[in-house]
Amino acid sequence: MAVGTGILRVPKEAKKGEVVRVQMVITHPMSPARKDPQTGQQIPAHHLTKLDLLFNDKLVSTINMGAGVSANPFMALTLKVEESGVVKIVYEDNKGGKWEKTAEIKVS
Amino acid sequence: MKKKLLLGVFTAGAIAGGLLSTKAFAQVEGEISPEEEMRLVQEFNKMLAEGVNPGEIWYEVGKEAIKKYHLDKCDLGLGPGVFKGAAAQLPRYFADAGKVMDLETRVGWCLQKYAGMTQDQVLKFVRQCWGKSGNCMSEYDGIIMYLTMESNGHKINVNLKDPHVKKMFEMGKQVYYTRLGPWDFNCATCHAGKKEVRIRATRLWSADRPGEAGGAVSIFPKYLVRWGMPMSMHYRYAECIRQMRWPEFIPHSDLGVALSTYMYGLANGTEIKAPGIGR
């Protein structure tokens, strides 16, 4: 319901050495700093800044974002899996919000 | 028969001639031709369809909202609180309300009955994100998204044999063809006819070409990238009616139910696949 909720989707099972697609959608306005056209007041920027992808607590990828990314961004990263484990994404925005989500993959 | 054929050939020739001439000019000038732009738009739509649909976030919102507003007592036709497959058999006649209702109208009725809202409060609740183009999360949109997604995979099955539903279907059909307003529009201006046409860059679905009505309604609520939120059927009616230069649409009215009954009736047999995604 709030800003920062997200969906993390990974395949439940994968073969050893397979490259899987980690898909995520995060609710966020992703707006730049702008002026309200009616009142002329400055509205500060509000957007995600960083997203880390960790596999079994080891950092795999980082996405650095700015306000140019569209609202409620859908992102996909690839991940080569050698063992079963937990995929975790940790993301934060420029107003101090920090969230994380996890999902499991079984590798045979 | 012959006249229709001639007219068709003439129109096709005119369009082909027009498109050909524009394409030729575009290649000379180095700018994108209308067909090229159209092709890029179709590709964009195809890319949107892959991947996770942001509209699915509203599923969780709806789950919470249904508990909050006591809608687990709401009977959508399969029993109180039974939601799996319920949206696929709507619109239908409800004896306790004495009228035919579609999904949104029934949710509005249940909100009045079980959450203690008045008619005006319900309308305000429905419209809370209308007209906003971003950063608006509506519990109502969440409820509709949740209830529709619970019917994903079920085929639309409006019972047209029920006399009440049949009357509403006919009513919807008549409304569909009623010319009204300062621009003489009706639903059929854009969404009827055998010929495939487009309005600017958007292909239009037609009630006269089989299967297209199903393709259009089975993916509602549809997540719109330009607004960053899903659009429910009644919001779609309100926007279409605004573009037709008719007076403003009132959600959950008999007009909405009539249109829903007609379109979902035409869509019988199509699998529900919510949420859809579009520009």
Add this chain to the structure above:
Amino acid sequence: MKKGLILTGLFVLVAGVVEAQQKKAQQAQPKKEQAVKQEEVMQVLKSGLSSDPRFAWKVQQDEAQRICSQYPSREEMPASAVQKVIQLSQAEIKYPQWGIYMGDWKEGKKLVDSPRGGRYASYGFSDKPTDKGGNCYACHLIEKGVPGGTMGPNLYQYGKRWNITKENLNSPETVEKIKSVYNIVYNSWSAFPCSSMPRFGYHGNLSPEDIANIVAYLLHPESPVNK
């Protein structure tokens, strides 16, 4: 001999089937079976649309709209209905002052490009009362390279195709041509009964001067449409 007989037999069969189809089509022609009455339909419509008194006039159907609502398309209308609509539409076409049917094409271009005007809502995206336009690109392709719709005919090089040049701009034949295009834009149902094209002048969406400007944009040899 046998082959000839079989062929003739097939031909007669096909002809018979086609005739039966045509007869069936004629019999299934409207009036559509009125399972619901016209008054009930209007009742449902009015109850579902805002009753704001400023827009009450919008839900009044005029005679021509009533006739057109009974048939799904012009092909299925009987000749009498088609004649009636043409008659009603030709009755009152207003022309600009001093009988000048062509105006300023630069002003016409603005109206042709603009999709605004007449779309009111209590939420968000409402038009301003001073907005006006024809939204022509929704249904037509007009200038080269500009994306447009295909619901109406392609108007690219319209004036050139009507053979209107700088030399014959003031000849009586050209004035007749310009006048007929003016009639179409003012009230399209006078030439194409029950057309999808709005009757811009008839309903007052555009003034006679606005329409003259649009006609100039479509037909004048200097206009970008004809270059």
